[in-house]
Each structure stands twice: as C-alpha cells, then as structure tokens.
Amino acid sequence: MTGRGAAEDRxxxxxxxxxxxxxxxxxxxxxxxxxxxxxREDELDEARARRSTAPAFATGxxxxxxRHVAHLGALAGLEARAVERAQSSRVVAEEAVRRxxxxxxxxxxxxxxxxxxxxxxxEERRRREDKVLDELAAQVWLxxxxxxx
Numbered sequence: 560m561t562g563r564g565a566a567e568d569r570x571x572x573x574x575x576x577x578x579x580x581x582x583x584x585x586x587x588x589x590x591x592x593x594x595x596x597x598x599r600e601d602e603l604d605e606a607r608a609r610r611s612t613a614p615a616f617a618t619g620x621x622x623x624x625x626r627h628v629a630h631l632g633a634l635a636g637l638e639a640r641a642v643e644r645a646q647s648s649r650v651v652a653e654e655a656v657r658r659x660x661x662x663x664x665x666x667x668x669x670x671x672x673x674x675x676x677x678x679x680x681x682e683e684r685r686r687r688e689d690k691v692l693d694e695l696a697a698q699v700w701l702x703x704x705x706x707x708x
Contacts, residue, residue, distance in 0.1 A: 570703075571669060571676070578666040581666075582663050585659040588650070588655050588658070593655070596648035596651070602645070603644075609638075612632060613634055655660050
C-alpha cells in the first residue's frame with residue numbers, strides 16, 4: 560500500500576496545489592471586488608451629497624432658471640449612474656464571495672481526503688506494529704513455557 564498510496568497522494572497533492580491556487584486567486588478577486596464596491600459606494604455618497612447640497616433657485620432670469628434646472632438634471636443623472644455602478648459592483652462582489660466560498664470548499668474537501676488517507680495509513684501502520692508485537696509476545700511466551708518444561 561505504501562507505493563500505491565504515495566502515488567495516489569502525489570496526485571492528490573497536485574490537485575490540492577491547483578485548488579489552492581484557484582482559492583487564492585478567487586480570494587484576491589474577492590478583495591478587488593469588495594474594494595471596487597466600496598469605491599462605488601463612496602462615489603454614490605458623493606453624488607448624493609452634491610445633489611442634496613445643490614443650492615435652490617432663488618431669483619434670476621428664465622435663462623438662469625433653465626441653467627439651474629439643467630445643473631440639477633446633470634446632478635441627478637450623475638447620481639443615477641452612480642447608483643447603477645454601485646449596484647453592479649455589489650453584484651460582482653456577491654458573485655466573488657460565492658466563487659471564493661466554492662473554491663475554499665473544494666480545497667477543504669481535498670484537505671480532508673488527504674487527512675483521511677494519512678489517518679488510514681497510520682491505522683494500518685499501527686495494526687502492522689501490533690501484529691509484530693503480538694508475534695514477539697507469543698514467541699517470548701513459548702520460549703518461557705519451553706524453558707519451564
């Protein structure tokens with residue numbers, strides 16, 4: 560079993576390296592996605608603040624009023640685009656979380672399988688050692704018994 564187990568474990572270790580690399584990549588992607596989502600939320604907050612602090616039209620000519628309305632419309636448009644970008648970034652971040660969790664789970668499955676195989680080999684080694692010790696004890700007992708006779 561030692562030769563075969565080592566070859567199987569070698570293959571599993573290769574799978575573990577690939578899955579580990581994939582998990583690291585998805586974790587890095589998650590960090591970038593969360594950073595981007597945070598930046599988009601900050602941009603949205605700034606756009607909302609600009610629109611909410613825009614001065615109200617007090618007095619002026621109809622042309623001044625038209626410019627004021629156009630300015631408010633532009634601010635509202637900026638805010639709407641910021642809302643869309645923030646929502647899009649949230650969706651990307653949620654997907655990045657899902658992928659990272661999936662990759663982490665796949666890596667953990669391989670780790671558990673490697674641990675289980677190591678435990679099985681240790682148990683088999685213990686059984687072989689117990690068998691050898693039992694045989695030695697039987698030989699000592701037989702020698703002792705033959706010595707009494």
